[in-house]
């Protein structure tokens with residue numbers, strides 16, 4: 001099978017980033033079986049390991065528990081899969097399906113489940129006796145039961161469905177379980193799977209208790225030594241608890257600036273490590289560093305856009321990107337599933353002419369293929385969108401945060417965060433869908449003038465953005481056939497192109513009742529999502545500071561839907577009660593409002 005050589009393909013892009021991504025050693029020098037190394041090269045096109053692979057593979061091969069923290073798109077998946085395959089293929093007595101599950105990989109989303117499964121299938125091509133498999137929400141339970149009964153050697157799972165089978169599928173055999181891996185560990189917890197995970201660890205006999213840690217890491221039903229691994233580009237305090245209850249004496253592997261520097265470098269599992277060492281490891285303290293690791297070659301920008309002009313600006317930047325480079329992939333992130341649906345339908349149908357009088361020459365505003373992905377879609381559509389966008393050479397994906405973690409869409413050039421991500425971790429993972437493995441990439445964050453303090457929040461985590469020259473971009477669109485006409489405006493909201501586009505969008509929505517319905521629904525969800533910002537972010541993303549009429553405009557609605565007025569009032573009251581209960585004083589609330597006003 002002819003496979004594109006990734007490492008060659010991305011090494012010479014001229015920006016120097018790749019020398020920091022790849023290590024100067026071979027896979028075989030890391031201790032991996034030669035057949036497996038050939039497989040990595042032939043099937044996956046991986047000639048040399050990435051830095052994080054070079055660092056993690058020997059540690060994982062040694063049997064140590066590990067916590068791996070490396071930037072997005074640096075190859076963490078193979079860093080944990082390759083050592084598992086290495087061990088399993090090397091067992092003297094070939095493993096059989098009837099031996100049940102040896103390794104369990106837990107992931108937060110269905111798409112990531114499928115993605116890891118695909119990579120695993122490729123890795124196992126020469127080792128047909130090792131059976132890969134997945135179980136996840138949205139799939140047929142009975143079929144999964146049947147597969148589990150037959151036996152799956154390496155199982156990828158989402159937590160809810162795994163727990164379901166652990167409790168209800170008696171034929172699911174895991175007495176030989178040796179590895180438990182948490183990929184995107186922090187996200188699994190953020191999605192509220194904390195309790196499920198604890199129950200899973202309990203059921204698997206892999207949960208440590210405070211007093212008898214060593215003993216409890218050995219499964220109740222077998223004498224097999226467990227090895228647990230936690231991985232993410234953003235490990236933070238949230239993962240501390242999981243690390244404490246699941247990792248025993250872990251090695252921390254992380255990046256320091258450009259190069260990976262081990263926090264603890266251990267060549268082999270040394271049971272006789274000094275007490276001092278053990279104390280340090282056993283505390284499983286995840287460094288609460290402020291800085292997140294964003295690919296160094298990624299160009300990060302923000303665009304300051306008044307609420308009422310957001311929609312024409314989004315459409316304009318997309319048009320600009322696809323006209324500048326007709327063959328490219330772009331992902332736009334929204335805060336809600338309804339917003340994804342609305343913008344998807346809008347882009348599919350909206351036609352425009354910059355000569356408003358000449359109806360005849362209206363054409364599709366964006367000529368590119370457009371896909372959508374969010375958690376409310378039926379599983380089959382979700383799978384098709386994900387797989388098709390992956391293979392397209394040029395396309396646009398409109399998505400909720402379901403795509404933010406771990407997904408590896410090749411050749412994505414630009415990430416647009418139309419709705420702000422909230423936590424800085426989410427920002428980092430969203431932009432991490434581009435600039436993967438040293439490739440070039442750009443990101444653009446939409447911020448309203450009242451939200452501009454969010455930049456400071458990102459700055460606290462070592463993430464700095466530069467402003468996008470938005471007026472220059474708008475000036476490039478000819479209006480009534482003339483470019484110069486547009487150039488006179490210095491204010492974005494009164495720019496002739498923006499005004500003309502907004503007017504056309506509003507007319508379009510008014511003319512289509514089904515679009516109007518989608519717009520209203522999206523508006524309501526957007527307001528709800530906006531009020532749901534947590535902690536410190538509540539002071540930046542404050543619904544009270546927004547003009548709801550302008551928010552409605554951003555869904556091309558001429559008027560704010562009245563129905564929402566009531567539910568909005570309810571939300572405000574609810575939030576006030578919450579703030580009172582949590583001691584956020586009126587004084588502080590007022591102060592934060594004043595500080596954030598433009």
Ligand SMILES: Nc1ncnc2c1ncn2[C@@H]1O[C@H](COP(=O)(O)OP(=O)(O)OP(=O)(O)O)[C@@H](O)[C@H]1O
Pocket residue numbers: 006007045046047048049050053070071072073074075076077078232233405406407408432436437
């Ligand atoms: N050694 C290698 N040589 C060439 N390409 C590689 C190598 N290792 C991984 N890749 C490719 O790099 C890309 C990113 O890998 P992967 O998805 O494992 O990154 P990640 O660190 O898990 O990212 P994220 O944090 O976003 O989940 C994939 O396309 C993968 O095929």
